[in-house]
Amino acid sequence: MTVKDATEYYVVLFNSVSYALKSEKILKKEGIPFKLIPVPKSISSDCGVCIRFIPENRDVLIKALEGKVEYNTIAKL
Numbered sequence: 001m002t003v004k005d006a007t008e009y010y011v012v013l014f015n016s017v018s019y020a021l022k023s024e025k026i027l028k029k030e031g032i033p034f035k036l037i038p039v040p041k042s043i044s045s046d047c048g049v050c051i052r053f054i055p056e057n058r059d060v061l062i063k064a065l066e067g068k069v070e071y072n073t074i075a076k077l
Contacts, residue, residue, distance in 0.1 A: 010058060012051040012065070013039065013072040020049045022069045030064045032057055043075060 014020045020036065027034050034053045043050075053061055058074070065071060 008076070009052050009054055010074055010076050011037070011040070011043070012053070012061070012074050013043065014050065015070065015072060017049055019069050019071065020051060023051055023065055023071070026064055026068055027051070027061065030060075032061055032064055034061070040077065042077075 012023065014023070024034075024036055032053070034051050034057075036049055037052045039048055039050045051061075055076075062074070
């Protein structure tokens with residue numbers, strides 16, 4: 001399943017756009033599928049963008065970002 005085909009997904013919320021962009025570089029390098037999207041209106045965040053990914057990639061995504069970039073929370077949508 002790809003991020004585009006998913007009906008259920010998670011988002012990672014960040015304090016700033018720079019953290020989101022740093023995460024984007026890390027995830028691309030690791031080959032982890034994701035999509036950089038505007039933060040959904042139903043979620044409040046200091047940053048205007050977030051990373052969307054499928055539930056199957058949750059653990060590998062967290063491991064890839066751990067200790068490399070700061071994020072606020074991971075929310076299921």
